[in-house]
Amino acid sequence: MxxxxxxxxxxxxxxxxxxxxxxxxxxxxxxxxxxxxxxxxxxxxxxxxxxxxxxxxxxxxxxxxxxxxxxxxxxxxxxxxxxxxxxxxxxxxxxxxxxxxxxxxxxxxxxxxxxxxxxxxxxxxxxxxxxxxxxxxxxxxxxxxxxxxxxxxxxxxxxxxxxxxxxxxxxxxxxxxxxxxxxxxxxxxxxxxxxxxxxxxxxxxxxxxxxxxxxxxxxxxxxxxxxxxxxxxxxxxxxxxxxxxxxxxxxxxxxxxxxxxxxxxxxxxxxxxxxxxxxxxxxxxxxxxxxxxxxxxxxxxxxxxxxxxxxxxxxxxxMKCEKNTDFGDEIIFENVSFKYPNANEYALKNISFKINPNEKIGIVGVNGSGKSTISKLILGLYEQNSGNVKTVKSSSVFQDFAKYELSSIENVKISDCEKEVDKSKFKEIDYIDESELDYNKILSKRFSDISLSQGQWQKLAILRGIHKNEKFFVFDEPTWAIDPIVEKKIFNFLYNEIQTGMIVITHNLSSVKQMDKIMLVDKGEVLAFDTHSNLIQNNELYKKLWTTSTT
The missing domain is CATH 1.20.1560.10 (ABC transporter type 1, transmembrane domain)
Incomplete structure (x- = not known):
C-alpha cells in the first residue's frame, strides 16, 4: 500500500x-x-x-x-x-x-x-x-x-x-x-x-x-x-x-x-x-x-x-546513483582497491599513482589485468571499495562504444551540442570522403541506405570524444577495429590535436611509446610506472609485451 x-x-x-x-x-x-x-x-x-x-x-x-x-x-x-x-x-x-x-x-x-x-x-x-x-x-x-x-x-x-x-x-x-x-x-x-x-x-x-x-x-x-x-x-x-x-x-x-x-x-x-x-x-x-x-x-x-x-x-x-567525485587538476590514486559486484577477487589491489596535468600516459598489460577498470575509476564511472581517488573532468572513448542511429554530424555533436563540429577533422582521420557521404544523413539501414564498417564507427567515436573539450582525455583501445596504417595516422592526430592530458589504454605498445610515461598493470597491481626506455631496460614483463606487440 x-x-x-x-x-x-x-x-x-x-x-x-x-x-x-x-x-x-x-x-x-x-x-x-x-x-x-x-x-x-x-x-x-x-x-x-x-x-x-x-x-x-x-x-x-x-x-x-x-x-x-x-x-x-x-x-x-x-x-x-x-x-x-x-x-x-x-x-x-x-x-x-x-x-x-x-x-x-x-x-x-x-x-x-x-x-x-x-x-x-x-x-x-x-x-x-x-x-x-x-x-x-x-x-x-x-x-x-x-x-x-x-x-x-x-x-x-x-x-x-x-x-x-x-x-x-x-x-x-x-x-x-x-x-x-x-x-x-x-x-x-x-x-x-x-x-x-x-x-x-x-x-x-x-x-x-x-x-x-x-x-x-x-x-x-x-x-x-x-x-x-x-x-x-x-x-x-x-x-x-x-x-x-x-x-x-x-x-x-x-x-x-x-x-x-x-x-x-x-x-x-x-x-x-x-x-x-x-x-x-x-x-x-x-x-x-x-x-x-x-x-x-x-x-x-x-x-x-x-x-x-x-x-x-x-x-x-x-537508490543513490551518483558518487561524490573529487575533481581537481590532477589524478591521484591512494591505496585504491576495487571489486566487481558478486566477484570473489579484487580487480584492483591497493594501487597508488599520480598523473600530473597535461601528462600523456599509456596503460598496458595483459587481458584482465585491470587496465579498463582504472580508466572507469578515473572517469568516475565506478566507485572504489577502499582508498581515495582524486580525478579531473575528462572526455572518453571506449572500446565498446555506442553506435547511435543519427547522422555523422549528430554522432559527433551530441558530446557538446553547443559547439559546432569541425568537419575538417573527419578528413584528418580518414573518415568516409565527403563526396561519398552526406554528413547529415542518418547512419542506419533501418532509416536510410548507409551502413558503416566497425572501423568507421570507431572513428566517429574518437571524433565524438575529442569534440567534448575537457581537461583530460581517456582512450580505451580506441583503434582496435582500425588497420595498422590508419591506426598510426590516428594516434599521430591525437598527439597533435590534444594539448591537454591524455591516457591511452592499448595492447599495441608501439602506439604509446612516445608517451610521457607508461603504466604497466598486471593482476590488479601497478608493477611499474615509467618511460618506455626505462621499462625496456628494467622490466622483463614489459620487455616481453613489447617484443610480442612489435613482432
Missing part, C-alpha cells in the same frame, strides 16, 4: 492540473450513473400513470424525450471522459518514464545481475505507473463515489438495502486479499526467468546476433535454450494460475450466496416500495455487482501482479 500511495503522490506531482481535472471528471461520471437510474425511476413512474390513464400521451412523450436526452448527455459525457483519460494517461506515461531515465546510475550498477532484475521491473513499473495508480484512483473517484451515491439512493428507498452493499464489500475484500498474495509470489518467481526469456527472444530480433546465428548455424542451440526457459516460465505460471482459478471458483460460489441474500432482502421489503422503485432496485443491484466486479475486484485484480514492479520503481528511485 505504501507504493500505491507514493505512486499516487508522484502522479499528482507530475501534473497537478490534469490530475484534478481527470479525477473530478470521474466523480461526475459516478454521479451521472445515479442520475440515469433516477431518471429511469421517474420514467417508470410516469409510465405507470400513463398505463392507468392518469397521464396524457403528450406528457408521456415529453417524459420519454427528457429521459432520452439525459441518456444522450450521459453517453456524450462518458465519451469525452474516455478521450480525456486516454490523453492524460499518455502524458503520465511519458513523464513517469522520464523520471526513471533521469536517474544516472554508475555503470558499476550494471555489472550486478540483481540490479538488472530490479531495473527491468522498475522500467515496467514506470511504463505502467498511470495504469496502476488509475486502477486504485478509479476505485475511489469513479467506482467508490458511484457506490456511495447508489448506497445513498438505496438507503433512501429502504435502509435494509444497505445490507446488500455490506455483503458485497466483505466478499470483494476477502477475494482481493487472496489474489494479491498469489500475484506477488508469482512475480517474485518469474522476474529472473522473464529477463532470460527476453534475452533469447532478442537474439532472434537483433541484426548483429541474427547474422552470427545464421553464419555459425547456432539457431537450433538457442531455440533449445529458449524453449527450456519458456517451459520453466510456463510451468511456474501454471502453478499460480491454478491457485488463481481456485480462488475464482471460490468467488463464484460466494457470489451465488450474495445474490441469494440480496433477493431475500428485496422480497422482505416488497410491500414498502412501488413497482417503479422495485424495478429500479434490481437495476441498481446489477450496477452494484458490476461496480464490485469491474471496480473493486476487476480493476484491482488487473494490477495486483504489477505491484511488485511499482515497488521496484520506487526502490530504484530511492
Amino acid at each position: 505504501n507504493s500505491i500511495l507514493r505512486g499516487i503522490k508522484l502522479v499528482f506531482i507530475l501534473d497537478k492540473k490534469r490530475f484534478i481535472i481527470n479525477y473530478g471528471i470521474f466523480v461526475l461520471e459516478a454521479l451521472s450513473s445515479v442520475v440515469a437510474i433516477y431518471a429511469l425511476q421517474l420514467t417508470l413512474e410516469k409510465l405507470g400513470l400513463f398505463v392507468a390513464g392518469n397521464l396524457t400521451t403528450r406528457a408521456m412523450i415529453f417524459c420519454m424525450c427528457i429521459f432520452m436526452l439525459v441518456k444522450i448527455l450521459i453517453y456524450a459525457f462518458k465519451s469525452f471522459m474516455n478521450f480525456y483519460c486516454e490523453y492524460y494517461n499518455l502524458i503520465l506515461d511519458r513523464e513517469a518514464e522520464n523520471v526513471l531515465q533521469e536517474k544516472k546510475f554508475l555503470p558499476i550498477f550494471y555489472e550486478d545481475s540483481k540490479f538488472l532484475d530490479l531495473l527491468s521491473q522498475a522500467k515496467n513499473g514506470a511504463s505502467d505507473l498511470s495504469y496502476i495508480t488509475n486502477a486504485y484512483l478509479d476505485v475511489v473517484f469513479m467506482y467508490g463515489f458511484n457506490f456511495l451515491f447508489l448506497a445513498i439512493y438505496l438507503f433512501y428507498l429502504s435502509p435494509y438495502f444497505i445490507l446488500i452493499l455490506v455483503v458485497v464489500m466483505l466478499l470483494q475484500f476477502l477475494h482481493n486479499k487472496l489474489d494479491k498474495g498469489i500475484e506477488e509470489k508469482l512475480e517474485e518467481s518469474l522476474k529472473n526467468i522473464r529477463r532470460k526469456r527476453e534475452y533469447f527472444e532478442n537474439l532472434f530480433l537483433e541484426k548483429e546476433s541474427v547474422k552470427e546465428i545464421k553464419a555459425v548455424n547456432t539457431s537450433d542451440y538457442f531455440l533449445d535454450r529458449f524453449n527450456i526457459v519458456l517451459d520453466k516460465f510456463c510451468a511456474i505460471s501454471e502453478i499460480f494460475y491454478k491457485k488463481l482459478l481456485l480462488n475464482d471458483v471460490r468467488m463464484g460460489l460466494l457470489k451465488i450466496i450474495c445474490y441469494t441474500i440480496s433477493y431475500l432482502i428485496v422480497y422482505a421489503v416488497r410491500d414498502s416500495v412501488s413497482i417503479a422503485e422495485f424495478g429500479v432496485v434490481f437495476v441498481t443491484m446489477k450496477s452494484i455487482f458490476s461496480i464490485s466486479e469491474e471496480g473493486f475486484y476487476g480493476r484491482i485484480k488487473e494490477v495486483n501482479s504489477l505491484l511488485p514492479q511499482l515497488d521496484a520503481l520506487f526502490k530504484v528511485l530511492d
Whole structure:
C-alpha cells in the first residue's frame, strides 16, 4: 500500500492540473450513473400513470424525450471522459518514464545481475505507473463515489438495502486479499526467468546476433535454450494460475450466496416500495455487482501482479546513483582497491599513482589485468571499495562504444551540442570522403541506405570524444577495429590535436611509446610506472609485451 500511495503522490506531482481535472471528471461520471437510474425511476413512474390513464400521451412523450436526452448527455459525457483519460494517461506515461531515465546510475550498477532484475521491473513499473495508480484512483473517484451515491439512493428507498452493499464489500475484500498474495509470489518467481526469456527472444530480433546465428548455424542451440526457459516460465505460471482459478471458483460460489441474500432482502421489503422503485432496485443491484466486479475486484485484480514492479520503481528511485567525485587538476590514486559486484577477487589491489596535468600516459598489460577498470575509476564511472581517488573532468572513448542511429554530424555533436563540429577533422582521420557521404544523413539501414564498417564507427567515436573539450582525455583501445596504417595516422592526430592530458589504454605498445610515461598493470597491481626506455631496460614483463606487440 505504501507504493500505491507514493505512486499516487508522484502522479499528482507530475501534473497537478490534469490530475484534478481527470479525477473530478470521474466523480461526475459516478454521479451521472445515479442520475440515469433516477431518471429511469421517474420514467417508470410516469409510465405507470400513463398505463392507468392518469397521464396524457403528450406528457408521456415529453417524459420519454427528457429521459432520452439525459441518456444522450450521459453517453456524450462518458465519451469525452474516455478521450480525456486516454490523453492524460499518455502524458503520465511519458513523464513517469522520464523520471526513471533521469536517474544516472554508475555503470558499476550494471555489472550486478540483481540490479538488472530490479531495473527491468522498475522500467515496467514506470511504463505502467498511470495504469496502476488509475486502477486504485478509479476505485475511489469513479467506482467508490458511484457506490456511495447508489448506497445513498438505496438507503433512501429502504435502509435494509444497505445490507446488500455490506455483503458485497466483505466478499470483494476477502477475494482481493487472496489474489494479491498469489500475484506477488508469482512475480517474485518469474522476474529472473522473464529477463532470460527476453534475452533469447532478442537474439532472434537483433541484426548483429541474427547474422552470427545464421553464419555459425547456432539457431537450433538457442531455440533449445529458449524453449527450456519458456517451459520453466510456463510451468511456474501454471502453478499460480491454478491457485488463481481456485480462488475464482471460490468467488463464484460466494457470489451465488450474495445474490441469494440480496433477493431475500428485496422480497422482505416488497410491500414498502412501488413497482417503479422495485424495478429500479434490481437495476441498481446489477450496477452494484458490476461496480464490485469491474471496480473493486476487476480493476484491482488487473494490477495486483504489477505491484511488485511499482515497488521496484520506487526502490530504484530511492537508490543513490551518483558518487561524490573529487575533481581537481590532477589524478591521484591512494591505496585504491576495487571489486566487481558478486566477484570473489579484487580487480584492483591497493594501487597508488599520480598523473600530473597535461601528462600523456599509456596503460598496458595483459587481458584482465585491470587496465579498463582504472580508466572507469578515473572517469568516475565506478566507485572504489577502499582508498581515495582524486580525478579531473575528462572526455572518453571506449572500446565498446555506442553506435547511435543519427547522422555523422549528430554522432559527433551530441558530446557538446553547443559547439559546432569541425568537419575538417573527419578528413584528418580518414573518415568516409565527403563526396561519398552526406554528413547529415542518418547512419542506419533501418532509416536510410548507409551502413558503416566497425572501423568507421570507431572513428566517429574518437571524433565524438575529442569534440567534448575537457581537461583530460581517456582512450580505451580506441583503434582496435582500425588497420595498422590508419591506426598510426590516428594516434599521430591525437598527439597533435590534444594539448591537454591524455591516457591511452592499448595492447599495441608501439602506439604509446612516445608517451610521457607508461603504466604497466598486471593482476590488479601497478608493477611499474615509467618511460618506455626505462621499462625496456628494467622490466622483463614489459620487455616481453613489447617484443610480442612489435613482432
